[in-house]
Amino acid sequence: MDEQKRARRPGGRSARVRAAVHQAVTELVGERGYGNFTIGDIAARAGVADTSLYRRWGNLQALLSDVLLARLNTQAPMPDTGNLADDLRTFAANVVREVTGPDGLALVRLAVALSGEGQQGLQARDELLADRARQMQVLLDRARDRGEDPPDALEVLDHLLAPIYIRVLFGAGPLTPDYLDRLVDRLLA
């Protein structure tokens, strides 16, 4: 069975390795924090050869970003409710649940760690964020197609995501549904 065929079988060995690696990264981040473990540590914990991790992901930074992206896409997926305000409110509520949960602020922590790790770190960070921005753009494009007048993706980052992240990081101010409503209203005003 060649590599390509393996990759296509979701229940196959490839998917099992991926799940084991993701689980190992989540545990190591929780126990040691970003920056305090290697690809070798991940391989040992997941019970796979580190050469296969290098072959699949290339470097630690790309692997960490892939794990976080998969988790964000599961835990804070882009909603499709049929109108922009509800999409943004649902998205904001998902983000708040993610950043106030047990692995809270993973995106901020990973971005801080990657931005100190040279070119590979910055590239991994940029690809992760570009993927999420593309998904947000799909949500905004759907709104435009319905005849709504959406903000651009950077405005969503500036005035919806940034306040949530910084309030959690600085322990400043509440993150109530009422507050999220006001952020969305202000963004769409």
Next chain:
Amino acid sequence: MDEQKRARRPGGRSARVRAAVHQAVTELVGERGYGNFTIGDIAARAGVADTSLYRRWGNLQALLSDVLLARLNTQAPMPDTGNLADDLRTFAANVVREVTGPDGLALVRLAVALSGEGQQGLQARDELLADRARQMQVLLDRARDRGEDPPDALEVLDHLLAPIYIRVLFGAGPLTPDYLDRLVDRLLA
């Protein structure tokens, strides 16, 4: 000479120790990053006894916060131009200079580090941020006294500081004077 008297003499031994300690912390943060050095490392680098650092600051978290607060107050002081829009524009420009400089994002990096260090870390973070918030409140109160209609300090955090921090942290979008003007206009609208 008692402790109180020493503290009052800006050119005295107390001030020299403080300057040496601040310099040592700045170097260690640059070389190793937050979380990777101890009070003992700072004392050795500054050429003072670690007991005197514990006596003066109590713990590492309080010492780190004190160093960063002193630097922010020097490099991004609260302006007093005579009108609110100019105060906020000047403040934003100072913050951008600080976060894009050689020790960039120090506040975000320290907040990430402190929030993983238990109760002492959270307390040090909260005191640092409360001090900056009090200074911002003075700026906003002056505007109200002049008959202007200022936002509250949390709104300044949400819609002026947070977008700047997150754009730098995520490497997303420019931080031009024109962009800062739009943030201030939007905040005051």
